Amino acid sequence: xxxxxxxxxxxxxxxxxxxxxxxxxxxxxxxxxxxxxxxxxxxxxxxxxxxxxxxxxxxxxxxxxxxxxxxxxxxxxxxxxxxxxxxxxxxxxxxxxxxxxxxxxxxxxxxxxxxxxxxxxxxxxxxxxxxxxxxxxxxxxxxxxxxxxxxxxxxxxxxxxxxxxxxxxxxxxxxxxxxxxxxxxxxxxxxxxxxxxxxx
Amino acid sequence: xxxxxxxxxxxxxxxxxxxxxxxxxxxxxxxxxxxxxxxxxxxxxxxxxxxxxxxxxxxxxxxxxxxxxxxxxxxxxxxxxxxxxxxxxxxxxxxxxxxxxxxxxxxxxxxxxxxxxxxxxxxxxxxxxxxxxxxxxxxxxxxxxxxxxxxxxxxxxxxxxxxxxxxxxxxxxxxxxxxxxx
Numbered sequence: 343x344x345x346x347x348x349x350x351x352x353x354x355x356x357x358x359x360x361x362x363x364x365x366x367x368x369x370x371x372x373x374x375x376x377x378x379x380x381x382x383x384x385x386x387x388x389x390x391x392x393x394x395x396x397x398x399x400x401x402x403x404x405x406x407x408x409x410x411x412x413x414x415x416x417x418x419x420x421x422x423x424x425x426x427x428x429x430x431x432x433x434x435x436x437x438x439x440x441x442x443x444x445x446x447x448x449x450x451x452x453x454x455x456x457x458x459x460x461x462x463x464x465x466x467x468x469x470x471x472x473x474x475x476x477x478x479x480x481x482x483x484x485x486x487x488x489x490x491x492x493x494x495x496x497x498x499x500x501x502x503x504x505x506x507x508x509x510x511x512x513x514x515x516x517x518x519x520x521x522x523x524x525x526x527x528x529x530x531x532x533x534x535x536x537x538x539x540x541x542x
Numbered sequence: 543x544x545x546x547x548x549x550x551x552x553x554x555x556x557x558x559x560x561x562x563x564x565x566x567x568x569x570x571x572x573x574x575x576x577x578x579x580x581x582x583x584x585x586x587x588x589x590x591x592x593x594x595x596x597x598x599x600x601x602x603x604x605x606x607x608x609x610x611x612x613x614x615x616x617x618x619x620x621x622x623x624x625x626x627x628x629x630x631x632x633x634x635x636x637x638x639x640x641x642x643x644x645x646x647x648x649x650x651x652x653x654x655x656x657x658x659x660x661x662x663x664x665x666x667x668x669x670x671x672x673x674x675x676x677x678x679x680x681x682x683x684x685x686x687x688x689x690x691x692x693x694x695x696x697x698x699x700x701x702x703x704x705x706x707x708x709x710x711x712x713x714x715x716x717x718x719x720x721x722x723x724x
Contacts, residue, residue: 363618383621387644394614395621398581398604402622420614422607430604514650521621 343477345372345503348440349411351478353377355485356409359527361399364411365392367447369440371507373411380523384510390419393427393437400432400492403524407434409485414441414455421463427492428468435492436485437464442501450501464494472496564696564723565590569598571700572627577654578602579619581612582629585658587720592629609634613641620651631658632677632717633670642713643684652707652714659690659717681715688715691722 343351349372356362362382364370370384383399385392396410417424417439427435439460445451461472471489474496475481484495510516568591580595581604595601602624606612609630616626630638635657646653660667661674681688687706689699699716707714 385645387648388610388614388641391610391614391617391641391645394606394611395618398579398615398618399622401602401604402579402619402624420611423611423614426605426607426611426615513648517621517649517651521623524622 343481343497344500345369345440345442345446347478348438348481348497348499349373349376351481352409352411352438352485355482356407360407360409361403361524362409362411363392363396363399365389365413365416367413367416368503368505368507369411369413369447371509372504374510375507378510380519382516383520384513384516386510386513390416390423392416393420393423396435396437397423397427397430397432400435401430403528404432404434405528406524407436408432409436409438412437412439413446414439414443414458414460415445415453417460418454418458421458424464424469424494425467428464431468431470431492433491436495437469437492438481438485438495438497440497440499442499444501446501446503460496461494464496468492469494474498562590562723565594568696568700569594571697572654573598573600575700575704576625577627579616579624579626580604580629581606581615581619581626582656583607583609583612583631583634585629585631585634585660587631587658587660587718587722588629588656590723591656595627595629609638610641613638613645616653617645617649617651620653627654627656629656632660632673635677635715636673636680639680639684642686646713647684647686650711652711654703654707655713655715657715657717659719662719664720677717686710686712686714688717690717691719 364373366389392412393410396408400408441455443455444453461474465472469492472494473484475484476498481497579602595603604615612628616628619626661670703714
């Protein structure tokens with residue numbers, strides 16, 4: 343599975359109302375170029391923080407599913423965040439790590455991910471479900487599984503792929519439309535909940 | 543850098559967290575401005591502030607292992623419509639400085655930081671000397687507002703911080719020296 347295949351599988355599997363937070367470098371740039379949407383937030387700087395941002399998004403938006411799209415070197419920069427996520431156990435949190443064993447967005451220098459059994463670490467610190475996936479079908483099954491969150495998905499991908507994607511540049515604009523998306527969707531959901539309650 | 547060498551060190555990190563009037567006033571001021579989310583890494587100087595945040599059921603409090611993580615957690619809370627406060631020591635301000643500069647500032651997120659100002663006059667711990675000297679310069683170079691608490695009215699100061707933060711739309715920093723609440 344290539345990075346492209348993993349990202350396309352994620353976006354063809356999740357619902358339109360699900361939230362994605364993607365990590366620094368080519369992962370965010372590929373998502374931005376191909377699947378830009380108000381429900382996405384990109385983390386072009388502050389490498390490693392995508393999991394922490396996803397955690398509080400999950401805790402503050404309990405009615406929405408949050409998909410963190412992380413990288414192996416990025417996760418290693420903020421490995422402690424797994425302990426925090428495992429402590430708070432948000433029941434709407436999916437942590438997908440695309441592991442190409444390298445700093446793919448730099449010059450593909452080797453990372454230390456081959457020494458880290460991410461799935462075992464995630465399980466040990468309190469993730470309720472962990473998956474190790476090798477191909478698109480396994481990745482899809484992990485995303486749609488009814489297993490208990492927080493869910494950790496370690497997805498092995500090949501090194502390489504396109505490098506010429508455009509960058510998300512208008513960050514205040516991306517922030518505004520993301521916040522509006524959350525606000526409108528949460529309000530819509532509440533209205534839906536209220537109307538459903540009346541019918542019952 | 544002056545130190546209080548030769549004098550008995552005053553105890554700034556005693557564990558008594560019983561009601562502190564100034565910390566209580568700061569807490570009420572923060573709440574008046576809508577603060578309903580807190581995250582950070584502890585510093586002994588902030589013990590009363592943290593205790594108030596922890597014990598306030600109307601504030602969602604998420605612990606962080608390191609200051610960078612707290613910056614990320616505060617960003618997700620802000621994006622969710624919460625009004626977060628982040629607490630840390632200035633050592634952690636340096637540790638998380640890239641995250642403030644590359645996440646909160648370019649995304650224009652007005653988030654209040656309550657930061658202990660170690661390494662200023664009277665400091666006895668050598669590990670704080672360099673960061674103490676550089677703290678205000680770091681924040682100046684980031685182009686963000688910061689406020690050193692010098693016994694002015696804490697409520698007025700918090701009002702000023704929020705007024706300016708809501709115009710600048712950038713993170714803002716309240717620096718508290720040891721003994722700020724005496």
